[in-house]
Amino acid sequence: GNSVTQMEGPVTLSEEAFLTINCTYTATGYPSLFWYVQYPGEGLQLLLKATKADDKGSNKGFEATYRKETTSFHLEKGSVQVSDSAVYFCALFSTGGGNKLTFGTGTQLKVEL
Amino acid sequence: GAVVSQHPSWVICKSGTSVKIECRSLDFQATTMFWYRQFPKQSLMLMATSNEGSKATYEQGVEKDKFLINHASLTLSTLTVTSAHPEDSSFYICSVPGTSGIGSTDTQYFGPGTRLTVL
Numbered sequence: 001g002n003s004v005t006q007m008e009g010p011v012t013l014s015e016e017a018f019l020t021i022n023c024t025y026t027a028t029g030y031p032s033l034f035w036y037v038q039y040p041g042e043g044l045q046l047l048l049k050a051t052k053a054d055d056k057g058s059n060k061g062f063e064a065t066y067r068k069e070t071t072s073f074h075l076e077k078g079s080v081q082v083s084d085s086a087v088y089f090c091a092l093f094s095t096g097g098g099n100k101l102t103f104g105t106g107t108q109l110k111v112e113l
Numbered sequence: 114g115a116v117v118s119q120h121p122s123w124v125i126c127k128s129g130t131s132v133k134i135e136c137r138s139l140d141f142q143a144t145t146m147f148w149y150r151q152f153p154k155q156s157l158m159l160m161a162t163s164n165e166g167s168k169a170t171y172e173q174g175v176e177k178d179k180f181l182i183n184h185a186s187l188t189l190s191t192l193t194v195t196s197a198h199p200e201d202s203s204f205y206i207c208s209v210p211g212t213s214g215i216g217s218t219d220t221q222y223f224g225p226g227t228r229l230t231v232l
Binding site for chain 2: 032034036042043044045046049051089093100101103104105106108
């Protein structure tokens with residue numbers, strides 16, 4: 001079946017530091033890949049997505065590249081801000097998985113001044 | 114993106130009572146909605162798929178009689194936690210899949226969630 005593995009958190013960074021959150025996946029077929037973000041007290045919001053190999057999703061300074069050869073979709077940002085503090089979820093969608101989203105366990109990011 | 118609302122945003126109830134949570138799609142009609150449960154510091158667990166005009170589809174291990182789902186209209190789905198117990202305390206989140214008109218079919222739009230605390 002489909003699965004998503006994320007690095008465990010929490011990840012604590014200083015403002016303006018470089019961020020990487022690792023995500024790898026197992027899926028049947030050709031999944032679409034997503035990063036969702038959940039700010040404190042709020043629901044999940046779509047951050048970025050990629051639908052095929054070598055696609056790069058980007059939004060708000062975050063980016064992730066769909067790597068089929070390594071089955072990865074790592075999230076990166078060159079310079080984080082305090083306002084980026086949130087929980088980040090990697091997810092995949094595959095028609096072979098019953099048209100459902102499969103989520104990773106989430107990685108909490110804390111950015112300090 | 115599409116707007117999805119949930120009501121209430123939080124609820125506290127006594128053990129043994131039932132609680133109803135509403136999920137509304139404000140921007141477009143949705144024949145399908147999803148209900149998730151999120152435990153503290155854990156991922157979202159898909160509980161069931163709510164289908165307009167037919168029975169909900171429950172994931173393995175989710176009690177159908179415990180978590181009643183009714184897709185009342187093309188913009189409303191409800192989740193009723195029956196005879197709630199402390200172990201049902203959790204964060205319940207609904208989502209609406211995108212359509213070709215708004216977003217894409219593989220994208221989901223999430224409600225803000227409902228925090229249920231059972232005493």
